[in-house]
Amino acid sequence: MNFLECMRRFSQALLIITNSIVGLLGLAVLILGIWAQVSGRDYFDFLSLGADYSPVGILLIVVGVFIVVIGIIGIIGAIFAGTLFGRITLGLYAVILGLLILCEISIGIAAGVKRNDLNSYFRDSAQQTFNESGSDPSKADTWNTLQTLFDCCGVNSYKDYRYLNGNNSVPASCCNPNATDFCDSIRLDVTNNTGYYISSAGCVDVLVSGVDTYLGAIAGGGIVFGLFQIIGVVMACFVAIYKDRENKYEVV
Template sequence: MAVEGGMKCVKYLLFFFNLIFWICGIALIGLGIYVQIYLNQTLTISSASASGTPIVLIVVGVVIFFISFFGCCGAAKENYCMVTTFAVLLGLIFLVEIAAAIAGYVFRNQVQDVFRDALNDSVSKYNTSQKAKDELDSIQQTFSCCGANSSSDWNNYPPFKGSGTVPDTCCKVIVTGCGKNSTNINKTGCVQAIDDSIKKYVGIIAGVALGIAFFEILGIVFACCLMKGIRSGYEVM
């Protein structure tokens, strides 16, 4: 027996919100891939803790993508079992997202430590590894920074040790030999510069996450209402 009246409206609303969930799933997958590529381009990550967040985003996005299937089919067919499955799975995803947000906040300092260790390693290998040199030069140009913690880091490693000079990529205006001019050098370390850059996007990511959470709560509410309507229809029959 098909649902009627207000429940029919709920049915179409649930179908519409599942379309939103489907889009949100794709958005999370895209965001996770972007963050992972961003981290890999920034520096070589040797610890799983730094790439944990993008992996969680991708996994949650894929799960939401498939969960929306149950919601759409359940709403269209008025299938009590599928709508129930959708509501339960969506509730679990909501709890996982809350846990991931808490974990991200708790371990945020560890991620910064990973950046610091990787950058210190690159600085120490700058004169012996072409890969480390290319990566660090790219980072220093991209983030307008110098060294891991500050420009003074270079005073500890050859070929700059004791010379008071730094790589030309540390310069505000990059020209050959500019690393010898202390007035043209970025003083901020790359750990701080990268951290500041990431913080610029925290508000956007938090806004997207809150928006998705809001739609998930609505989806659960509408699913429960539709479940009640479908069950009432069965009882009438």
């Protein structure tokens, strides 16, 4: 067995493994899309998307299915690489993956350029839903959920409640998790906060910081994933082309 044949078999096995991983990642995106469609309403309400949130979950579901299909195509092409069907499948896989890489690069550049605009929109939307929470029970429920979940209070700080209702009262969801017993025995308002009873961090700062952290992780993961995709294109072409040459030599 020569070196090129060893490389072909190694590339074939690696294509099967990497595309199995890609398929699992697609399944994770699909599950996230289903969650967004079923249980993500509070977070979309926070961004004042309201009933318009549905396309986000649907988009994630479509993307997840697309990634799963790509993984399946790659696996099938690698398994049947010794046949004409397998080589055609690998060629289709390489073309789709190449187009996907170009789309990811474009989206990455656009996301980097619009990042500040996104943060500004995030803050403005949060302020809008916060202002509406004084008269809209559904918005108030959304804020209570987020404040409890992320240990925060108000848009910028707990002091925002002074301007919301005019009586300095702060909802129980702003209580510091470490001071629950104290919160049950005192009146929660802006004036008696000592930095302990009421969570002092604003929800937008907490969420933006978390989003920035996750975006950094996603960007790093995207770079690694992109490199794997480029390697996948090269391996798919190599496996298909090398097998074709091998068959031609055998015929001659």
